[in-house]
Amino acid sequence: MYFDNDECKRYARNFALPEIGVRGQRKLKEAWVLVIGAGGLGSTAVMYLAAAGVGVITIVDYDYVEESNFNRQVIHTQVGVNKAKSAEYFVNNLNPHVSVLGVDEKVTPQNILGHIDGFNFIVDCTSGFDSKFLINDACVLYKKPYCHGGATGTQGEIMTYVPGSPCLRCLMREIPFDAPSNEEVGILGPVSGMIGCMQAMEAIKYITGAGELLTGRLVKYDALETRFQTIRFGRDKDCPACGDKPSIKLSIDRYRPKK
Numbered sequence: 001m002y003f004d005n006d007e008c009k010r011y012a013r014n015f016a017l018p019e020i021g022v023r024g025q026r027k028l029k030e031a032w033v034l035v036i037g038a039g040g041l042g043s044t045a046v047m048y049l050a051a052a053g054v055g056v057i058t059i060v061d062y063d064y065v066e067e068s069n070f071n072r073q074v075i076h077t078q079v080g081v082n083k084a085k086s087a088e089y090f091v092n093n094l095n096p097h098v099s100v101l102g103v104d105e106k107v108t109p110q111n112i113l114g115h116i117d118g119f120n121f122i123v124d125c126t127s128g129f130d131s132k133f134l135i136n137d138a139c140v141l142y143k144k145p146y147c148h149g150g151a152t153g154t155q156g157e158i159m160t161y162v163p164g165s166p167c168l169r170c171l172m173r174e175i176p177f178d179a180p181s182n183e184e185v186g187i188l189g190p191v192s193g194m195i196g197c198m199q200a201m202e203a204i205k206y207i208t209g210a211g212e213l214l215t216g217r218l219v220k221y222d223a224l225e226t227r228f229q230t231i232r233f234g235r236d237k238d239c240p241a242c243g244d245k246p247s248i249k250l251s252i253d254r255y256r257p258k259k
Contacts, residue, residue, distance in 0.1 A: 001026050001029055001030060003022075003025070003029075006097070007053070007097055010053070010095070010097070011025050011053055014028075014052065014053070019208070019210035019211065020208055020210060024207075024208035024209070024210060025053060027207050027208050027209075028052055028053045028054050028055065028204065028207055028208065029053055029054075029055045029097075030055055031054050031055055031056070031120045031121070031207045032055070032056040032057075032058075032118060032119045032120050033049055033054050033056070033057050033058075033119060033120065033121050033122075033123065033203055033207075034057075034058050034059075034060070034115065034116060034119040034121075034122045034123070035049070035057065035058070035059045035060070035087075035122075035123045035125055036059075036060050036061070036107055036115070036122065036123070036124055036125060036126055036131070036135060037060075037061055037124070037125035037126040037127065037131075038059050038061040038063075038073075038075075038076075038083035038084050038086070038087040038102075038125070039061070039063070039069065039072075039073050039083065039125065039126075039127060039192075040069075040072035040073050040125075040127075040151060040187065040189065040192030040193070040196065041125035041127075041149050041150075041151060041192050041195055041196040041199060042059065042061065042073075042083075042087065042123075042125035042196065043072070043073045043074050043075045043076065043087070043192075043196065044074065044192065044193045044195075044196025044197055044199075044200070045123050045125055045149075045196040045197075045199045045200045045203075046059060046075065046087050046090070046091060047074070047075055047090070047094070047196075047200075048196075048197060048200035048201075049123075049200050049203060049204075050090075050091040050094050050095045050098045050100070051094060051095060052200070052204055053095070053097065053098070054098060054203070054204075054207070055097075055098065055099060056098070056099045056100075057091060057098055057099070057100045057101075058100070058101045058102075058103060058119070059083075059084045059087045059088060059100070059101070059102045059103065060084060060103045060105055060107060060115055061082070061083040061084040061087070061102075061103075061104070062082075062084075062104055062105055062106040063082075063083050064080055064081065064082055064083065065078060065079050065080060065081050065082075065083055065086060066079060067079055071187075071188075071189045072187060072188070072189035072191075072192045072193065074189070074193070075087055075090040076090075082102070082104040083102075084102035084103050084104055084105075085102040085104060086102070087100075087102055088100050088101060088102030089102075103115075107126075107131060107134060107135065108134075109134060109250035109254070109255065110250075112134055112135070112138040112250065113138055113141075113142060113250075116138055116139065116142055116144050117142070119144070120145075120206075120207060121144075121145050121146065121147070121203045121206050121207060122135065122139060122144055122145070122146035122147075123146065123147050123149075123199050123200070123202075123203055124136075124146055124147060124148050124149060125149060125196065125199065127150075129175040129176065129179055130175060130255040131255075132148060132150070132168065133168065133169070133175055133254075133255055134250070134255050135148075136148065136161065136167055136168040136169060136241060137169070137241050137248045137250060137254075138250060139161060139167075140161070140163075140167050140241045140242045140246075140248070141241075141246075141248065141250070143163040144163075145160070145161060145162040145163070145206055146160070146161055147159070147160045147161075147199045147202040147203060147214075148160070148161070148168055149195045149196065149198070149199045150195070151187060151191045151192040151194075151195045152185055152187055153185045153186060153187060153188070153191070154188050154191055154222070154223040154224050155191065155220065155221060155222050155223065156191050156192065156194060156195035156220070156221040156223075157195070157218055157219065157220045157221065158195050158198050158199060158202070158214060158218070158219050158221075159171075159214050159215075159217060159218045159219070160202045160206070160213045160214040160215050161215065162206070162213065162215055164235075165215035165216055165235065166215070166216050166233055166234055166235040166236065166239075166242065167235075167239065167241050167242040168241075169236075169239050169240060169241040169242070169248075170233060170234070170235055170236040170239045170241075170242065171218060171233055173239075173240065175255065188223060190223065191221070191223045194221060194223070195221065198219075202214060216232060216233060216234060216235075217230050217231065217232055217233075218230070218231040218233065219231075
């Protein structure tokens with residue numbers, strides 16, 4: 001796979017990096033990445049994945065742009081447009097060498113396997129625990145690497161799963177019914193931007209083989225204290241998703257918070 005003159009100029013700084021170089025850039029160009037959610041996290045992740053030269057990016061989101069999104073969802077400019085389609089428009093303008101598709105759809109237990117099939121890496125940029133647990137379980141069952149990210153208020157978190165590593169359910173078995181929403185507590189734009197950047201970096205590291213992935217590590221970010229905390233954790237043999245005797249089934253009832 002070759003690079004034309006425009007790509008050689010566009011990716012010159014990537015080529016200069018010994019950890020990436022021509023070989024790594026070729027891997028990026030050949031990669032297929034799925035981003036689920038085009039909100040605060042997804043906006044930033046999509047932007048940097050496209051800028052880095054990931055060859056195929058698909059974005060899935062059923063939500064539509066509102067005025068309250070503009071403080072953090074930096075790729076959207078028009079109210080009332082589907083976020084996945086808005087992200088597709090943004091990527092087409094940012095990097096014509098990327099093949100991008102925006103899908104106006106909600107991921108469900110019925111369609112999740114169809115969405116993740118064929119992709120090298122999945123980036124979870126959703127905001128609800130039901131979607132996050134669904135993506136985790138599907139990736140574990142389908143042996144797909146993915147990056148989990150979350151941001152609320154002035155704090156965020158991120159971890160990466162690859163087949164054989166601990167998954168999200170090793171940290172948290174069930175959906176917390178009392179988890180606050182961003183509508184309740186608010187969210188500061190740079191917080192979701194920071195986590196979205198890190199999610200894009202995890203995808204790039206996985207694709208190119210550069211660096212060390214956040215497997216078995218949950219990184220928590222406190223924006224007001226400018227502090228990162230790393231929580232190391234191992235695979236739980238009793239985990240219902242990735243344990244020795246998995247019991248997870250992709251059913252709608254499974255992804256309803258338990259009260």
